Amino acid sequence: MAEQVLTTRGLTKRYGHALAADHINLDLERGQIYGLVGRNGAGKTTIIRMITAQTTPTEGEISLFGARDERENARMRARTGAMVETPSFYPYLNARQNLEYYRIQRGIPGRNAVDEALEAAGLTDTGTKPFKHFSLGMKQRLGLALALMNRPDLLLLDEPINGLDPEGIVEFRNLLLKLNRDRQTTILISSHILSELANLATCYGFIDHGVLLEQISAARLSEKCRACLELRVDDAAKAALVLEEDLATRDFEVLSPSVIRLYSHLDRPGEVTRALVGAGVGLSAVEPQGANLEDYFLGLIGGVRHA
Numbered sequence: 001m002a003e004q005v006l007t008t009r010g011l012t013k014r015y016g017h018a019l020a021a022d023h024i025n026l027d028l029e030r031g032q033i034y035g036l037v038g039r040n041g042a043g044k045t046t047i048i049r050m051i052t053a054q055t056t057p058t059e060g061e062i063s064l065f066g067a068r069d070e071r072e073n074a075r076m077r078a079r080t081g082a083m084v085e086t087p088s089f090y091p092y093l094n095a096r097q098n099l100e101y102y103r104i105q106r107g108i109p110g111r112n113a114v115d116e117a118l119e120a121a122g123l124t125d126t127g128t129k130p131f132k133h134f135s136l137g138m139k140q141r142l143g144l145a146l147a148l149m150n151r152p153d154l155l156l157l158d159e160p161i162n163g164l165d166p167e168g169i170v171e172f173r174n175l176l177l178k179l180n181r182d183r184q185t186t187i188l189i190s191s192h193i194l195s196e197l198a199n200l201a202t203c204y205g206f207i208d209h210g211v212l213l214e215q216i217s218a219a220r221l222s223e224k225c226r227a228c229l230e231l232r233v234d235d236a237a238k239a240a241l242v243l244e245e246d247l248a249t250r251d252f253e254v255l256s257p258s259v260i261r262l263y264s265h266l267d268r269p270g271e272v273t274r275a276l277v278g279a280g281v282g283l284s285a286v287e288p289q290g291a292n293l294e295d296y297f298l299g300l301i302g303g304v305r306h307a
């Protein structure tokens with residue numbers, strides 16, 4: 001069985017009457033990259049801050065690496081690294097000097113921790129350049145390096161991609177994929193833009209108004225977002241037979257006795273209509289469908305995107 005890295009049950013945070021996180025149940029297994037997706041103010045930061053113990057939950061439980069109580073959790077937190085707010089770095093110090101400062105402050109043994117972290121964050125060639133001259137992408141990578149200095153097994157990243165240009169996003173994504181592959185680091189990463197996490201997350205949790213609306217694997221999500229023709233028929237079993245025998249396709253799903261999703265013949269709806277009607281199937285609609293990832297998320301929260 002895969003190792004359970006993080007479990008939350010009923011995790012709740014209340015600020016006055018407002019529920020920032022409402023009974024959140026998360027399950028992260030070793031090696032997963034979990035994308036926590038929600039609009040600004042949905043509750044992502046609050047959840048991450050409860051996991052890192054920067055904020056106390058109003059109610060609910062957290063278990064890191066199978067810990068059974070808060071004392072064990074406190075020990076297990078040494079196996080985590082987090083980047084929640086952009087850390088404050090010294091503007092006149094370079095990447096290495098900034099990390100060395102934090103290494104000593106946090107009591108992390110071994111000077112090679114700094115070199116390893118710089119390497120893992122793709123920052124080995126910044127030389128003597130002071131932090132104040134770093135691009136946003138470099139700043140974010142230094143934040144990542146800091147979170148990696150203790151070689152964490154669980155990495156918690158709050159909106160690390162926010163504001164990066166497309167090239168910066170790809171670079172950051174590749175760094176995380178490499179960490180995940182080489183060290184089996186489990187990653188929880190939040191974003192308000194679902195597509196930023198595409199090709200990265202292996203599992204998604206969609207959050208809105210503090211509520212975790214859905215957890216879904218990346219494979220299942222891309223299946224759900226696959227382009228198709230939705231056929232509304234009077235007899236799905238009979239229609240399925242026609243698709244198999246007359247159109248020689250099995251690439252469809254019967255959703256209900258009257259709805260079929262056909263993933264082939266996308267550019268030939270006329271052919272599909274002729275075959276079904278010709279075989280006596282009552283056909284009331286043939287509709288091209290296929291949400292992209294962002295549409296799926298918006299459909300789920302039922303709202304308009306907020307900037």
Ligand SMILES: Nc1ncnc2c1ncn2[C@@H]1O[C@H](COP(=O)(O)OP(=O)(O)OP(=O)(O)O)[C@@H](O)[C@H]1O
Nearest residue numbers: 015019020038039040041042043044045046047159
């Ligand atoms: N310290 C606080 N006091 C009062 N309300 C807070 C506090 N921190 C967060 N909130 C509220 O809790 C809700 C969730 O905020 P949170 O920062 O967790 O959302 P988020 O999804 O991380 O959004 P963002 O990306 O904008 O930070 C918001 O309505 C926010 O105003």
